[in-house]
Amino acid sequence: MERYFQEEIECMNRDKLKELQNERFLKQVQNVWDNVPYYKKKMKDAGLTPSDIKSLDDLHKLPFLTKDDLRETYPYGLFARPIKDCVRIHSTSGTTGRRVVAGYTQHDIDLWNDCTARALVAAGATKDDVVQVCYGYGLFTGGAGLDGGSHKVGCLTIPMSSGNTSRQLQFMTDLGSTIICCTPSYAAYLAESIHEAGIRDKIKLKAGIFGAEAWSEGMRETIEDMLGIKAHDIYGLTELSGPGVSYECNAQEGMHINEDHFIAEIIDPDTLEPLPMGSKGELVFTSITKEAFPLLRYRTKDICILNDEPCSCGRTHIRMSKPMGRSDDMLIIKGVNVFPSQIESVLIEKGYQPNYQIVVDRVKNSDTCEVKVEMPSDKFTGELTRLNRMEKELSDAIKNMLGIRVKVRLVAPRSIERSEGKAKRVIDNRKI
């Protein structure tokens, strides 16, 4: 039998849900108008006041927000509450100075925890479960998000954070973890380690909640077979709260969007016009309950499809497909958001020309990233050790910037293929 964390909401009649959304949406528009001068100006520039927004049907009139707006208003420019009302900050991975910080009131945290609690219960969590959270804890939303949800459900929560595989396996076997939360690539890595260690029969896992990076159905099958569990997808953005914006039920046919908190739209990324239900386009979210950091019409740049057909699980909230790509050039490598421009800025800072190519691949279910850099002639002295030092220096600087280690490889000048005079920046060989 399907179990729910908040059945009255998760299975709410669509008309009632729409009513609830409408009421919250109008309140949120007024809140933003009153408390966020940056967005108020955007509305004024579009010739709008709150009185022009009479219902959800007027949503499309509102101006969009993008990551650029978030950077421009860094750090507090989009906060709708004073610091005294806020209790937490989370931040997206990315460049120092170009980071995005999102603030939370205690109420925001509570609602966010509800969202991840729904995801956990949909994956079968009860008070009797032992939940091992091996997402990173810290500025990243993964650890805190699933941790909070697990507490709400009343599970025994193990705040492992990421890394240290042998300790993960020891706790998993000693404490009898039944649910695991991490990135899908780490889940695949753990599964392999479990098989290598020959401890498959000591593992009590029944389900996993895996998100923060793209993964294929093939990868799902591998993880499910190797661990004997059901693998659930979860989606979210720091800008909106974190993981739990949407999540998968047992049907595993798309992720239910928590529509009582987030209104989803699909737009054409070129014309910016809303597209009808079932169209493929860019996902846009409006958060209707966030107090500290309420975003109206935030462009996620994720390309996906919405589905409003009733789900066999009984939940009435619409579902979104796995993101099928991006409408910008952002890459997600090892769960970290990477823009080619970040790598470019490191090269320029270190005295290189911006002639480079990023090659991303997935080996044994783990992302690899190589950055080819054309060597400037003035840096070539003919010493091999110096070249190795130069590669190491660049790799360190990129690690500093992105937080992940990439392999830097110097190549001959003009050896990176050009199309129309511009070097091809990204080659993504991952089969997702």
Place this chain on the structure above:
Amino acid sequence: MNTISQVSAFIENRPGMLREILSILSEEGINLRALNVAENEDYGILRIIPDNIEKTMKVLKSNEYLVSEIQVCAIEVPDEPGGLENLLGLLAADGVDIQYMYSVFAFKEGKAYMIISAKDVVIMSRSIEKNNITTADKETLGIN
């Protein structure tokens, strides 16, 4: 201490890359007195002692190779067992830190020649002078 010019070129570690650069040199009538390749996984550095340094630098640059020219030293080594070992012992005793070393193709009247590059040229030069180690000049090696 006599010094001679060495040209280093950056080459990617792919089949045919070495042949390509050598064919460019042979087309220009450039002959090589010594050659060495140092490599890692992805690329190599070709080091050569050409008979015509100016022409070599010019033709490789015009073919868009990354090149650099430095002065190295060719020490004369007795062509007998232990000949090199003795010389290296003298250098080591003076704290000469050798970076790399490779042999010259030709040798004369029981003498071989080794190209040698040290981390600190001044220390090496002092040691060579002090120990009366013979270094080859351009004529000896047939360099213009």
